Amino acid sequence: MQKRTLRIYYIIFILISLAVIFTLFIKTFNENLLFYRSPSQINAGEFPENYIFRIGGVVEDGSLDKSKESMNVKFSITDYEKSINISYNGILPDLFREGQGVVIRGKLGSDGVFYAEEVLAKHDETYMPPEVLDSLKVNEKALQDTTRSMTIKK
Amino acid sequence: MIAYIGSFLILIAFMNASLLVLSKPVLSRVTSEYDSLILSTSKLQFPLTFLAFICLIFSFLGDDFSLRYVSANSNSALPYFYKISATWAGHEGSMLLWCLILSFWMFMASVYSKSLDKQFRLKFLNIMGLLNIGFLAFLIFTSNPFEKNISIPIEGKDLNPLLQDFGLIIHPPMLYMGYVGLSVVFSFALTCCLQNDFKPEWAKWIRPWALISWSFLTLGIALGSWWAYYELGWGGWWFWDPVENASFMPWLITTALIHSLITCEQKSMFKNWTILLAIMAFSLSLLGTFLVRSGILISVHSFANDPARGAFILLFLFIVVGGSLLLYLKNASKMNDNTSFDLFSKESFFLINNILLVTATFTILLGTMYPLMLDLFGLEKISVGVPYYNSVFLPIMTPLVLLAGYIPILFLSKRKNNMTKHFFMSLIIILFFSLGSLLFMTQYNLSILLGVFIFMWITFNILYDLVTKYLNTKNIKTLFSNIGMTLAHIGLAVFILGATIVENNKVEKEIILGLGESVKVNDYTFLFSEIIEYDGPNYSAIKAKFIINSDNQFIANLYPEKRLYFSNDMPMTEAGIEPGLTRDLYVTLGNLISDDRWSVRVYHKPLVRLIWLGALMMVLGGILSVIIRKKHKKLSTQV
Numbered sequence: 187m188q189k190r191t192l193r194i195y196y197i198i199f200i201l202i203s204l205a206v207i208f209t210l211f212i213k214t215f216n217e218n219l220l221f222y223r224s225p226s227q228i229n230a231g232e233f234p235e236n237y238i239f240r241i242g243g244v245v246e247d248g249s250l251d252k253s254k255e256s257m258n259v260k261f262s263i264t265d266y267e268k269s270i271n272i273s274y275n276g277i278l279p280d281l282f283r284e285g286q287g288v289v290i291r292g293k294l295g296s297d298g299v300f301y302a303e304e305v306l307a308k309h310d311e312t313y314m315p316p317e318v319l320d321s322l323k324v325n326e327k328a329l330q331d332t333t334r335s336m337t338i339k340k
Numbered sequence: 341m342i343a344y345i346g347s348f349l350i351l352i353a354f355m356n357a358s359l360l361v362l363s364k365p366v367l368s369r370v371t372s373e374y375d376s377l378i379l380s381t382s383k384l385q386f387p388l389t390f391l392a393f394i395c396l397i398f399s400f401l402g403d404d405f406s407l408r409y410v411s412a413n414s415n416s417a418l419p420y421f422y423k424i425s426a427t428w429a430g431h432e433g434s435m436l437l438w439c440l441i442l443s444f445w446m447f448m449a450s451v452y453s454k455s456l457d458k459q460f461r462l463k464f465l466n467i468m469g470l471l472n473i474g475f476l477a478f479l480i481f482t483s484n485p486f487e488k489n490i491s492i493p494i495e496g497k498d499l500n501p502l503l504q505d506f507g508l509i510i511h512p513p514m515l516y517m518g519y520v521g522l523s524v525v526f527s528f529a530l531t532c533c534l535q536n537d538f539k540p541e542w543a544k545w546i547r548p549w550a551l552i553s554w555s556f557l558t559l560g561i562a563l564g565s566w567w568a569y570y571e572l573g574w575g576g577w578w579f580w581d582p583v584e585n586a587s588f589m590p591w592l593i594t595t596a597l598i599h600s601l602i603t604c605e606q607k608s609m610f611k612n613w614t615i616l617l618a619i620m621a622f623s624l625s626l627l628g629t630f631l632v633r634s635g636i637l638i639s640v641h642s643f644a645n646d647p648a649r650g651a652f653i654l655l656f657l658f659i660v661v662g663g664s665l666l667l668y669l670k671n672a673s674k675m676n677d678n679t680s681f682d683l684f685s686k687e688s689f690f691l692i693n694n695i696l697l698v699t700a701t702f703t704i705l706l707g708t709m710y711p712l713m714l715d716l717f718g719l720e721k722i723s724v725g726v727p728y729y730n731s732v733f734l735p736i737m738t739p740l741v742l743l744a745g746y747i748p749i750l751f752l753s754k755r756k757n758n759m760t761k762h763f764f765m766s767l768i769i770i771l772f773f774s775l776g777s778l779l780f781m782t783q784y785n786l787s788i789l790l791g792v793f794i795f796m797w798i799t800f801n802i803l804y805d806l807v808t809k810y811l812n813t814k815n816i817k818t819l820f821s822n823i824g825m826t827l828a829h830i831g832l833a834v835f836i837l838g839a840t841i842v843e844n845n846k847v848e849k850e851i852i853l854g855l856g857e858s859v860k861v862n863d864y865t866f867l868f869s870e871i872i873e874y875d876g877p878n879y880s881a882i883k884a885k886f887i888i889n890s891d892n893q894f895i896a897n898l899y900p901e902k903r904l905y906f907s908n909d910m911p912m913t914e915a916g917i918e919p920g921l922t923r924d925l926y927v928t929l930g931n932l933i934s935d936d937r938w939s940v941r942v943y944h945k946p947l948v949r950l951i952w953l954g955a956l957m958m959v960l961g962g963i964l965s966v967i968i969r970k971k972h973k974k975l976s977t978q979v
Contacts, residue, residue, distance in 0.1 A: 211703070211732060214727075214728055214731050214732055215706070215707075215724075215728055215732075217727075217728075218724055218725040218726075218727050218728035218731075219722045219723075219724060219725070220722060220723045220724070220725050221720065221721070221722050222721035222722060222723070240723065252931075252933075253933075254933065254934040255933075255934075256852065256933075257850070257852065257930075257931075257933070257939050276850060277850055277930035277931055277939050277941065278930075278931055280573075280902075280911040280912060280913055281910070281911065
């Protein structure tokens with residue numbers, strides 16, 4: 187009899203700890219999801235407020251403004267529909283340049299400027315991040331414009 | 341010409357593998373001699389693929405730009421050793437490498453399987469032959485490295501500068517040796533399913549193969565991490581990138597497998613479970629290939645995207661994984677499993693080890709696959725942040741590594757019948773030493789204490805176990821037969837120590853420096869003294885000279901670089917690193933701010949080398965246990 191009650195307690199203990207672990211797990215998972223948005227979506231108000239998320243697009247020609255004193259950089263990215271201003275303080279990746287597809291992680295400020303924590307432009311000068319490519323596909327003509335200046339690696 | 345021979349050899353290899361698989365169903369009605377055909381074709385596969393691979397290497401060395409693969413991945417100005425490594429730098433070549441290694445493992449399996457029952461051996465080689473056919477078909481129909489260009493370019497596009505590096509010469513072959521080595525374990529497990537049995541002596545036969553694959557996998561992952569550390573230019577050693585996860589998941593499952601195989605061998609337990617682990621391990625390495633090669637994940641590993649390839653691998657994955665799981669479900673229940681064991685026994689702890697490792701694998705699988713699934717159904721584009729992995733993976737791993745240090749004590753005390761005394765004794769001693777070691781550190785917190793504690797806990801207990809075993813038997817053989825296991829576990833402890841300290845105590849500064857200016861990081865002064873311009877074989881570069889002093893003592897000169905590769909106008913950052921067992925000093929150039937002023941990254945990374953040293957110890961431990969087992973066997977058969 188005593189052995190049986192012990193076993194029941196044992197099972198209850200395991201079930202409760204499993205439930206706690208599972209809840210914590212789901213919570214952590216949800217908190218660490220990074221959403222991806224295009225400039226047009228942000229313009230339409232479709233973005234998670236006060237959350238870190240990622241945006242992507244092509245760095246607009248002539249928009250790059252580097253400070254001569256600090257690591258501050260301002261530029262804008264576009265999906266050829268809408269564009270959005272980015273402010274970043276840090277070292278830009280080697281492949282960062284105007285006309286390049288980039289993905290940026292950060293927060294949207296109340297002034298409409300996206301404050302970047304990390305700028306990614308990876309690996310290959312002809313490479314276009316898949317997310318950026320997808321948001322450009324919405325606008326076929328824009329895509330053709332981009333392909334002219336940049337061969338998308340197949 | 342060479343390319344035609346290579347093409348032809350691949351076709352011959354394909355036919356050879358088909359012959360291997362078809363010989364039994366076709367010939368068994370006519371003659372009973374089909375078994376020698378199976379054995380010889382399984383050995384012939386390796387030389388055939390090897391020669392095809394040599395042909396591809398020669399096409400690269402001879403700058404044969406009439407081949408599309410060569411022109412896309414090489415350039416006449418490329419140094420010859422990178423021309424050789426370019427052979428497996430792209431998709432097509434790395435698939436040929438995969439086939440080569442698969443045929444190599446089949447060769448080894450064919451040579452070393454004489455001790456197995458004849459019917460078992462033939463079935464086993466048949467399954468390996470099927471895998472060979474699958475991958476060769478993939479190579480021939482979707483990614484032939486010997487495919488011709490429509491018009492022959494005068495110059496090749498060049499190898500991606502990131503891949504022009506020693507680490508990348510050896511990383512893929514080592515990783516593939518591990519990935520594909522699991523195919524031996526997988527085929528073996530399926531044969532067991534077909535035979536409805538998993539005998540202890542079979543577990544004994546397959547364990548060295550699992551250990552060797554595990555060692556190669558460890559080495560491959562460590563090399564990838566080391567490469568990322570010095571080449572990607574910001575000093576991280578693990579990124580939880582989907583491609584890294586793809587190699588880490590099979591590693592975790594194989595780790596579980598080599599532990600559960602011990603129980604299979606010694607107690608004839610966990611048979612079903614072990615077979616499932618073997619199937620999972622290889623399935624995950626196939627999934628890894630699918631993720632990397634289909635172009636779903638874009639990273640340095642995905643060189644080209646082709647939907648046909650993705651579809652082929654997905655179909656292949658579906659057939660292999662689905663088929664083997666069906667076979668498993670149908671047959672595994674027929675195996676007799678000895679299921680009763682004590683709560684405080686080695687078996688129950690191996691079970692906990694397995695559960696934790698599999699759970700960890702599934703949390704990584706979720707983080708890797710969930711974004712892909714959402715994207716596939718067009719629901720949402722997301723990615724899973726690094727904090728998820730850290731906050732889920734570490735709590736699962738902590739009890740696991742504590743357990744790794746606990747098991748030796750448990751069994752020592754069982755022999756002496758006072759386990760609580762031993763447990764608390766070692767706990768107090770180790771806690772005392774780990775608290776004491778904090779006195780030597782400038783910075784500490786709870787996670788450092790935990791890391792140091794785990795390091796000492798594992799090392800002390802594993803060594804104590806080894807010494808006691810030796811003293812109990814007074815036989816030098818016990819020392820030898822346990823040395824591999826001991827070394828691998830201490831390797832794990834060393835890795836944990838390095839990872840904890842570097843993640844908690846590293847100093848990373850991003851600042852702007854002009855010529856003649858200096859920055860102080862901990863006790864080290866970095867003086868930006870010079871800018872040098874020079875030309876490399878296929879690039880031009882700007883090199884900065886940093887003089888490092890500590891307490892007015894000269895330590896080293898570091899030369900971080902910015903390179904511009906001619907062939908594709910691609911910029912690259914090369915870090916300047918002063919390595920040391922206790923700390924690494926790491927400098928990279930960022931962007932030019934104005935005139936001679938640069939933004940730079942200056943890092944101090946304490947004990948970062950222990951991460952790879954620990955991994956190397958694990959590799960060595962794994963290999964030693966295989967070699968010593970073999971020697972042991974020879975000795976025992978001679979006696």
